[in-house]
Amino acid sequence: MNFLRTAIRRIWATLSDWFIPRFKTLVVEELAPQRLRKRTLYIVEEDGYEEQAVMVCPCGCGSTLQMNLLSDERPCWKVTRHADGTATLHPSVWRKKDCGSHFWFRKGRVQWC
Ligand SMILES: [Zn+2]
Known part of the structure; x- marks a missing residue:
């Protein structure tokens, strides 16, 4: 069953891409x-x-997420812009309150933890 679950997840990832x-x-x-x-x-x-990096929370709760990009303040994220117009955030975004969303933002995609 495990292999089936992995296969479905892979197909889903490709389709959503x-x-x-x-x-x-x-x-x-x-x-x-x-x-x-x-x-x-x-x-x-x-x-x-x-x-700052600002985005609407991808979970659908409608909150605005603000990530500090200044290295002298904490917490601090690093944003990398790619040639195709997308961006990557590091480290992952984790809202400890409200909706509790925890995800990686890589190359313009949200990958849930
Ligand atoms: Zn949310």
Whole structure:
């Protein structure tokens, strides 16, 4: 049964790769817009420095997630932008309160933990 479960998971991962669009990356100056688009990762820059990554929680709860990108503050994430317009966040995002979402954001995709 285990092998079947693995096979289904693999097929599902391949299918969702075709049908579910990746998150776009948008760089904004100083402030993220009031109404955030879904499936978009906003990178807030100030004076050329990446300050924050902002996105709508991918679980559907509607909360705004803000990840600090400044290395002198904690916790701190690192964002990597890729040539195809997607981005990767490191480490994983874990909301310890509210919806409790815990996921990796890699190349514009949400991978649940
Ligand atoms: Zn959520």
